[in-house]
């Protein structure tokens with residue numbers, strides 16, 4: 001009987017180690033590099049992400065010397081509103097959001113493809129173990145793929161493809177879990 005208990009405890013541990021869909025942090029901030037291949041578009045921005053309330057703020061980093069337009073965007077999917085502030089003209093567009101919120105955490109539908117290392121494997125402090133995942137969103141049929149940390153599933157890279165958006169890929173840097181200033185989800189004054 002005693003052996004049986006120990007055996008089943010071991011079985012549980014082994015089961016828990018099989019990689020599978022996991023719970024990514026629901027709120028985080030990061031610098032994000034976005035590549036939108038269908039539009040030939042590259043953007044560096046500071047992102048505040050709140051999956052629980054489906055809110056996302058992206059303040060684009062202005063590139064010195066560039067004369068293109070830069071934007072501060074706030075998407076409040078919980079109330080269906082988008083605020084797009086042009087950082088050059090300070091003009092704001094308020095829109096009704098029609099696209100669904102795209103979660104950036106590892107989706108429930110994700111299939112894990114196995115672990116890999118990033119950096120110089122075996123050199124202390126120079127590498128980390130990551131997990132590759134991919135799948136199809138049940139809600140929209142959009143395909144996604146990504147790379148996350150192990151075991152806490154913080155996405156490092158997240159990409160998706162749909163007919164409507166084309167191929168969009170994001171890489172997260174300097175991630176901090178949580179939201180440092182909750183006011184980040186209040187629309188800029190130019191938008192009110």
Ligand SMILES: *[C@@H]1O[C@H](CO)[C@@H](O)[C@H](O)[C@H]1NC(C)=O
Nearest residue numbers: 036037038039040041042166
């Ligand atoms: C993207 O850039 C390539 C190469 O410069 C060009 O051929 C293509 O037409 C561009 N696509 C768009 C959507 O601007």
Ligand SMILES: *[C@@H]1O[C@H](CO)[C@@H](O)[C@H](O)[C@H]1NC(C)=O
Nearest residue numbers: 071084085086091092093094
């Ligand atoms: C705001 O909306 C108008 C009309 O739809 C559009 O022409 C303009 O480009 C938009 N500006 C921004 C910053 O999105």
Ligand SMILES: *[C@@H]1O[C@H](CO)[C@@H](O)[C@H](O)[C@H]1NC(C)=O
Nearest residue numbers: 080081082093094095096097
């Ligand atoms: C957004 O939706 C509201 C309420 O349905 C409507 O009154 C308003 O005109 C819409 N705004 C835009 C820009 O479509």
